[in-house]
Amino acid sequence: MDSRHRTQDILRCALCTTEVALMYCIVCHTNLCKDCIIIHFSDKSQAPNIVPIEQFSSTLNYPKCPTHPTKQCELNCTQCNVPFCTSCLSSGKHLGHKAVDIFEEFDAKKESLKNDLQEIENSIFPKYKDAASIIQILKADWSKNKRLLDTSDVCLVFKYQSMVKRFRKLNISIPTFQPVKINREHIMKQFGSLTALSVETEDQQSYTVPSQGTVFSPPDRPLLDVPKLITELNMGYKYLHGVPCMWSDEEIWTRCDDKILKLYNLNGELVKYFQTKSGNVPQDIAVTRSGYLVYTDYNDSSVNLVNENNKIRRLVKILDWKPHGVCSTSSDDLLVIMNSDDGTQTKVMRYSDSTEKQSIQFDDQGKPLYTSGDIKYLSENRNLEICVADNHAHAVVVVSAAGKLCFRYSGPSSTTRESFDPRGITTDSGANILIGDYKNDSIHIIDRDGHFLRYIDNCCLQLPWGLCVDSKDNLFVEENITGKVKKLQYYK
Template sequence: MDCDNIFVCSSCMAAELHERHKFQEITEVYNTKKEVIKKDAKELENHISPTYDEIALDLENQLANLDKGYEKLTTTMSNQGEQCHREIDIVINKMNAELSEIKVKHRDILQKHLDETKQIQSLITQTMLTLKEIEKSTEVSPTLRYSSKIREFSKFPPKVQISLPTFIPNPIDHEKLYGLFGQITQLSTSTKDNVVSLNQSKNSVGELLDEPELVATIQTGYRHLRNVICLNEGNIWTSGMANDIKCFNVKGLLLQTIQTKSWDWPEIAVDNNGDLLFSAWHERTLNKVKSGQTEELIRLLGWKPVNLCVTSTGDLLVTMFSDDKTQYKVVRYSGSTVKQTIQFDEEGKPLYSRSTCSKYITENRNHDICVADFGAGAVVVVNQDGKLRWRYTGHPSATKNKSFNPYGITTDSQSRILTVDGTNYCIHILDQNGQFLRNIDNCDLKNPQGLCVDSNDNLFVCEFFGGNLKKIKYLN
């Protein structure tokens, strides 16, 4: 029999029914509950309610700026359309309709989250009023019946972050007008938990930690580990100086192995559908693995592919060197069609060194193309049109006195660029304009090479000798 919260008179206390029970004075229970009520009211007023206000304000700001963002996109598309005259009008109307549909989805997502947040805010406000009434009241019964809702209200809704679609114009080709006019990316919606301590203020999302933390180490089995790529923690693809590609889960369990031809030392990427891509430089091919089957996508003539990455629009960027080892370039593919070649600056000078050492490549959130050029000892960044933006050749340090030689390169959700300094055994973090922010040098990195950041901003780093893959937390 559950006898909690039951009033018992002095006569009943002596009855056999209650002889094994423990009793509390009602005044003690009443005073304890009063303290809980006072604490909950303070917590709701000082922490929980303001947090919901902040969440609602963020959603309202996104909604308020929605039209301005879409107006810019519409203007960009219209400017491109003016060059196409009458032949492009039908395409513009079709894409505007597509954009309007995305905008409706965008608005609906934000409105849905805002409505849910407002509903909870209303419940919190009502609860706060009720608590104040109980605090002022001298009635015993409402106080004893009170049940705290702090745990329920402390489960904050996720922070909604939706990226605007982008419009990317292409050169006009009347035969392929619609396909080459441009692309509108779909809504990119991500949520991050709002974790707020009840005893301290919230840390800013995406801030660099004072001391990065080594979270886990995965033994891949490679003698020489070169590459890692992962869109999420469910599938972590790795490759090395071997004729296979391995997929692990975050606990280090081997999920899948893909065999490649001998001595290909594949470089790897994952496309927007989650399919594995890899280069085979001896075979001069770029390949896709789908449903366990490998198919050849592209075969090069006169050039050998090295590193590769997939852009936000689904294009493939590939670094490659010529057979005579005198030239290096970056090529953008749409499917198997060459869309862009990046090789020289505006003065006709080579952007990249002639060294055949791996030149790791990645695309930043602002569509900059970032190449870690080991031979040049520099990170070379061009915009999406292939024009040089800046070069980074290292940061002077009393403890990092060897020359800067970048290997792997990746970017995070805040458009920061992370690159391995192979000779100083650390990782440089830069902002999108090439300004040095800090090093990661406290996680006992040994011969780091390839690296990647997953969708949750976890950093994975390959240790070349020994095959260890290290997971590092470097953001709040």
């Protein structure tokens, strides 16, 4: 018997439930014995696609067990919602939890996913067609999960959790507006374009800034007087030299000074990992709105995308420039910081998949927006502004989506601290900007206009480097020397 099924008696026919299943219908996702194949054909208006059960099962991508690398995960814990192998079961790790066979549950999970996607497309999309921000989130989730229907990666399918219920209950009232006289120049500075705006890049390429609909209004949430350390994760690295990024609220990608990228859960357990295609150290990582991991390869002058099966596709190969920081935007574009080969220039490039859409390098007076070379990371704010931590300039440079300078932040005007040393940068749901101040062991929180709000300096931070936030605005801080990631709460 196939080792994949040694934890169950035998795989039975779905129709008669007694005989051994020898064939599988790909169209109907049904296990069939020899006698029931004829019955199955007669019941269908369209001819099923029948293959040997071994052929179907061989296409499933069973995950390797992170605890026992030589074993395949044949079972799934319904309580923890994680796959595990028979050795994990013997060790008592999931003692008392209900376990199901991955092979038997795979079709049921995909059928649930298929029904959810159909409801979103046919019922929920039309209901909220005028609510741009909701539809944007919905479409990102929908596109990401639609790809799961075609994957054979069991681990990814089992991680799917229905997102339909939270959208069924939404009660959105679409605002109406009265015409008012506005100062367009002021609005452009504060919020970028309110309607589609065509701009010319330095290479005279036309880029259309996506419409924001209504003006962004941040939620009214007060900051904590004393931020809290929620948890501390030891990632098993000696040093951490990058920016972590959230795969979900429960999993986080990290990188070190080697060629391996690793995904951990919030228990500090390794979930998966892969090696860069070139064998070089990645400079930065990001997760797209579609759910794919992207990394920049400085030495290879490339930007690369990793799909759900850990297959790496080169998105961009750049001549005479080297990519550093990268982030994904609300429109699923990529923003990439580029340094020229000779180290004399720096710019921000926007890509849609492999297509170059925008270049941001100079202000209105033709002066460089960013210093050349050195460490730089970036993030897109909720109002579509592009925020760059320029370490060499000891400043954060914020430009609108059209590339117009909004402001520079160099720390509070009065301080006795050492020189502002920005490394990692991220933004939250309130359009606040959070910056890791490396030498001062602290985080700066500024608002969308560049006004200083407060420090986070009470959580025993040591040389904070990378920052990211989850969907609940919890802050994750990657410490350079300790190899730890700390989860902090800073909103009430």
